[in-house]
Amino acid sequence: MRRGDKGSAARENVAAPAPSAARRSATFLAAAVAVALLAFLAARSVGNDYVFFAGYVVLQYIVLATAWNILGGYTGYVNFGTAAFFAAGAYSSVVLHKLVPLPLVVHILVGGLVSGLIGLGVGYLTLRLRGVFFSIATLAMAVVMQTLITNWEFVGGSRGTYVIRPAAVPIVGDYIQYLFLVMALLAALAVWVARQIEGSRLGYGFATIRDDEVAAEASGVPTLRLKLIATTVSGAFMGMAGAPYPYYVTYLDPASGFNLAYAVNSIAMPLVGGTATWAGPVIGAILLGSIQQLATVTISSALNLLLVGVILVGFVIAAPNGIMGLLQKRRP
Amino acid sequence: MAALLEVRDLSKRFGGFVALEGIDLDVNQGERLGLIGPNGSGKSTLVNCLCGTLRNETGNVHFDGLAMDGLSAHRRARLGLARSFQLPRPFPSLSIADNLRIPLLYVVGARPGGGLGEAALEARAGELLAMVGLADKARRLPGDLTQIEMRKLELARAMAGEPKLLIADEAMAGLSPTEVDDILALLAQLNEAGVTIILIEHIMRAVMNFSERLVVLVAGHKIADGKPEDVIRNAAVVEAYLGQ
Ligand SMILES: Nc1ncnc2c1ncn2[C@@H]1O[C@H](COP(=O)(O)OP(=O)(O)OP(=O)(O)O)[C@@H](O)[C@H]1O
Ligand SMILES: [Mg+2]
Numbered sequence: 001m002r003r004g005d006k007g008s009a010a011r012e013n014v015a016a017p018a019p020s021a022a023r024r025s026a027t028f029l030a031a032a033v034a035v036a037l038l039a040f041l042a043a044r045s046v047g048n049d050y051v052f053f054a055g056y057v058v059l060q061y062i063v064l065a066t067a068w069n070i071l072g073g074y075t076g077y078v079n080f081g082t083a084a085f086f087a088a089g090a091y092s093s094v095v096l097h098k099l100v101p102l103p104l105v106v107h108i109l110v111g112g113l114v115s116g117l118i119g120l121g122v123g124y125l126t127l128r129l130r131g132v133f134f135s136i137a138t139l140a141m142a143v144v145m146q147t148l149i150t151n152w153e154f155v156g157g158s159r160g161t162y163v164i165r166p167a168a169v170p171i172v173g174d175y176i177q178y179l180f181l182v183m184a185l186l187a188a189l190a191v192w193v194a195r196q197i198e199g200s201r202l203g204y205g206f207a208t209i210r211d212d213e214v215a216a217e218a219s220g221v222p223t224l225r226l227k228l229i230a231t232t233v234s235g236a237f238m239g240m241a242g243a244p245y246p247y248y249v250t251y252l253d254p255a256s257g258f259n260l261a262y263a264v265n266s267i268a269m270p271l272v273g274g275t276a277t278w279a280g281p282v283i284g285a286i287l288l289g290s291i292q293q294l295a296t297v298t299i300s301s302a303l304n305l306l307l308v309g310v311i312l313v314g315f316v317i318a319a320p321n322g323i324m325g326l327l328q329k330r331r332p
Numbered sequence: 333m334a335a336l337l338e339v340r341d342l343s344k345r346f347g348g349f350v351a352l353e354g355i356d357l358d359v360n361q362g363e364r365l366g367l368i369g370p371n372g373s374g375k376s377t378l379v380n381c382l383c384g385t386l387r388n389e390t391g392n393v394h395f396d397g398l399a400m401d402g403l404s405a406h407r408r409a410r411l412g413l414a415r416s417f418q419l420p421r422p423f424p425s426l427s428i429a430d431n432l433r434i435p436l437l438y439v440v441g442a443r444p445g446g447g448l449g450e451a452a453l454e455a456r457a458g459e460l461l462a463m464v465g466l467a468d469k470a471r472r473l474p475g476d477l478t479q480i481e482m483r484k485l486e487l488a489r490a491m492a493g494e495p496k497l498l499i500a501d502e503a504m505a506g507l508s509p510t511e512v513d514d515i516l517a518l519l520a521q522l523n524e525a526g527v528t529i530i531l532i533e534h535i536m537r538a539v540m541n542f543s544e545r546l547v548v549l550v551a552g553h554k555i556a557d558g559k560p561e562d563v564i565r566n567a568a569v570v571e572a573y574l575g576q
Contacts, residue, residue, distance in 0.1 A: 204430065205434075205438065207423065207426055208423050211424055217406045218405055218409055219409065219435040219493070220409040220434070220435055222438075223406070
């Protein structure tokens with residue numbers, strides 16, 4: 001993500017990462033993609049479409065939790081508005097679908113662009129807000145956006161809109177399998193980006209924002225610019241996660257696009273997994289995502305948020321640094 | 333030759349409270365300036381205004397020939413203005429060595445040709461920690477340090493940016509006499525190397541030993557500025573200190 005810091009990279013002559021670091025990062029990306037492909041093959045071997053429907057949701061949460069953590073975990077700014085970024089991606093897809101349906105990958109890029117710009121805007125408007133004030137502002141932004149979408153007839157307004165998905169895709173086969181594969185690859189990309197940020201100059205800058213912004217500025221960290229980078233990258237990935245969603249549900253209305261579950265889960269998953277590293281949100285998303293999918297088939301989806309809430313409270317009390325924190329404490 | 337730091341008519345208020353009023357101050361390249369004053373006289377507030385942490389309402393600051401007005405704190409740091417915080421403000425989630433990595437990445441690394449590779453970053457952080465006697469704590473977190481060690485970390489982090497002007501805001505409070513001497517020696521060594529230093533201290537022995545010039549603030553006003561031995565005999569200064 002060094003490239004995200006574009007202006008400064010040119011002006012400030014950032015040292016290139018050591019070749020070994022570059023190689024490690026390439027290896028990580030290759031491994032992440034391999035895991036995504038393996039997950040796809042494994043789901044295929046089950047031979048039941050339900051696996052793809054359930055797996056897609058878990059993968060989508062890996063992207064959302066990872067995106068949330070780039071802002072919330074790395075810089076400490078708690079975003080309550082995940083649903084708005086997600087919905088912005090989903091609705092840009094609807095608009096594209098109605099105007100000029102393009103390949104899914106293009107929809108994802110457009111969704112990422114739209115939500116990234118919203119992230120940039122939110123960052124600009126809330127630069128001077130800290131702590132809970134920032135969080136409330138993101139919540140307000142989500143409410144405003146939902147109201148706008150609800151009153152926008154072109155995308156179906158409050159009634160919602162149907163999105164007919166293609167039946168199949170060449171090579172991959174059934175469209176739900178294709179959606180699963182795309183989301184798995186997107187998850188690999190998001191996790192790779194998060195990991196890239198961690199050990200980089202940008203990641204250290206983010207950590208100082210979380211720790212002490214006044215001291216960070218005194219140590220040369222351009223805190224405002226870094227915050228904008230974080231809100232933009234985080235928003236962009238949330239939008240990318242949302243872009244394929246209309247094709248997954250085939251019927252999108254504001255209630256599902258702006259569902260509270262996105263905000264709650266994208267916060268709970270990193271907290272349960274651990275916010276310090278890329279692995280935390282992944283573990284949290286797989287764990288909480290799977291539990292909710294299980295609960296949905298065995299009991300009812302109505303209990304999902306309650307379940308997440310109970311688990312979250314348990315972790316906040318017993319393991320405030322999440323699962324990763326527990327694992328690290330074990331090791332001397 | 334123009335002074336390295338030029339402060340003109342600087343004032344700062346907190347609500348209705350006047351913390352600084354009409355401060356004029358010149359600091360020359362290579363100088364060792366002592367800044368003293370009773371508690372609450374505005375010393376730290378002045379540092380905050382000079383470094384961009386706080387915005388002064390009136391007056392202006394020139395540093396190294398450039399107007400600082402409106403510049404953010406990180407820009408000033410990159411231009412060579414460094415300060416330690418009176419109440420240490422380490423980055424608690426980063427190791428001691430990584431605390432120093434920040435100015436190395438963002439101050440030194442932001443200057444043309446200043447980018448350091450991983451090995452150089454490690455080496456430089458180790459060097460700085462050795463200078464303040466924290467070499468064996470490199471992998472620890474700031475939470476493991478004593479208050480005194482944290483002051484040393486503050487100083488090391490300020491030095492890490494290779495500043496032109498270093499402002500040490502009570503870096504020595506609570507240190508033992510030998511530790512005070514160590515820090516003084518360190519500051520003197522930096523000064524030898526060309527770094528201009530403003531030392532804010534209550535320990536008079538340290539200030540008198542170190543300073544070539546002494547400035548006294550009382551209740552937000554500069555009441556004296558001159559040779560240390562003259563300044564401490566100045567009637568107004570004596571009164572301000574005895575009057576407490
Ligand atoms: N952020 C702030 N808001 C309101 N008042 C402040 C603020 N910072 C400082 N003050 C007040 O301004 C005055 C000057 O404080 P300052 O910290 O600059 O004094 P000082 O000379 O550094 O004192 P000390 O020797 O105790 O460090 C004090 O009365 C203090 O209470
Ligand atoms: Mg002070």
